[in-house]
Amino acid sequence: MSTVEDYFVPWIKGIPMYISPHIELAWRNPSLARMMSNENPNQPSEKVLETINKYAKVANRYMDQGLILRSKIAEINGLPGPENVLLGNGSSEVYDMVFRSFIAPGDEVIQQTPCFGIYKLRCNVLGGKLVSTKMVYKDKQILFDPDAIINAITPKTKIIVVAHPNNPTGNFMDEKDIIRIAEQGRPLVIDEAYIEFAGLQRSMVKLVKDFKNVIITRTLSKAYALAGLRFGYALGDRDVIMQIAGTLIPWNVSTIAMWAALTAFEDTETLRKNVEFNNNEIKFYEESLADIPGLTVFHSYGNYLLLDGTDTGKPGKDMIKYAEQHGVILRGQENLYGRNGWWRVTIGTHKENEKLVRLTHEFYAQK
Ligand SMILES: Cc1ncc(COP(=O)(O)O)c(C=O)c1O
Structure with a gap:
């Protein structure tokens, strides 16, 4: 049996x-x-703590779909509106949704190592195959190798991930190289967990207009000092984001986290x-x-x-x-x-x- x-x-x-x-x-x-x-x-700032307290009092209620917050995030990032924004319980959950949207067993995800571990974890639970290409060590620098990424593309490649800046190496891939990878047409997920430290002017969100296959992920866990609150988001083309949103677990982000996030964005x-x-x-x-x-x-x-x-x-x-x-x-x-x-x-x-x-x-x- x-x-x-x-x-x-x-x-x-x-x-x-x-x-x-x-x-x-x-x-x-x-x-x-x-x-x-x-x-x-x-x-967290006093303002964020006040919001957390305020919304703790209505924790008996379900939240809405976060239109005010998503509109604010779209505005900060120069995107048309809330349908360009997907909310997650940390960017780790955003990775889960993005990967579930593209990866079936046997499909390939390309990452460049050394890098953060979440891409591997989310790939593995879907039966995907992780393809790791290596950054290059040269003259006491660790450099991205965009050609290695492009050469690793096969018919089974369904996602390419690039962290911008990368953890743990701390550096950015050149914009022209990111564009070359985007031009391959595969879903390209750009992990901008740390982007605020360098400033949003370094963000690749501007590529979303020209490349429907580019998805940006962000988090409040780093510069916004809210790792334990769990709040992340994805930015992208409206159609793409709305399709990924089909995988959302209903009410995945708590009321408290949503409103605290709005306060954090306003508290510049x-x-x-x-x-x-x-x-x-x-x-x-x-x-x-x-x-x-x-x-x-x-x-x-x-x-x-x-x-x-x-x-x-x-x-x-x-x-x-x-x-x-x-x-x-x-x-x-x-x-x-x-x-x-x-x-x-x-x-x-x-x-x-x-x-x-x-x-x-x-x-x-x-x-
Ligand atoms: C590159 C990168 N992406 C994503 C994350 C995950 O962040 P979150 O707390 O939003 O799940 C981290 C956390 O260390 C990270 O280093």
Whole structure:
């Protein structure tokens, strides 16, 4: 007789629940500095907190489809209206909807590594095939390789994802290269989770007018400092967005998150401050770590920095261990380009950043 396991669709068999050990560790030990998940160290603004309280009082009610909020998002991004905007419970859920809209078992998703893990996760649960092309390591830089992406396209390619800027490398793909990829006609999803740190003028949303196949994803988890609230969105051509919206789980974004998001978009002063703080801290790291021989700091347009200490002779995992022993959680990076010195730090409070700069100097000075 068959067992219940036999009835699972084969492609989800053995996929474990997503758990981030770093985040688990951080919640268990609140005294540790959370410099590992690209959260914003600043709390939500008073205005956002007021809105959260206000709408908590009507939490007994279902929400509407968010027309006011979607119109505001469209306006900020120079798009015609709410039908160009899809709301999600974080951009991770937006990825789920976008992938479910294009990927059937056996279809291919192209990503360029190193990159964020959500593309792989959403591809796997649909039985898709992940095709990873590699960024190129050259002259102490990690560069996008648009030709590798274009050469990887097959008849089964249904999605290409490019993060703009990329996590963990922190850099942008050139606009002309993005356009070349868009011209291939495949659904091109551009992950702009961190775009606000560089400014919306760097956004590729302008491509939506000419390329119906371009979809932009965004989140309030980073510059807007609302990771735990869960709010993300997609921008695109009206017909495309409305078709993807067919996959929406009804009432996926809570009333509280929707109205808090509207307040966050209107509260441009808090966004400006968050961005200014972040970019000053990035500079602080770059200046403070420049004198460590053999340590490369990759310039970042996000709220994190990738570092490579391979040329110091010390593995990245030892730095991560050292930081953790001193109360800071960092993030590792698998060996890349035959080098093992990698680690990533998320911008913390200024005090936390000062501490990490000190720890970094101490660690690399040890014999
Ligand atoms: C490139 C990138 N995209 C998307 C996300 C997911 O963000 P969200 O909290 O909106 O699901 C992250 C989170 O770290 C990220 O680094």
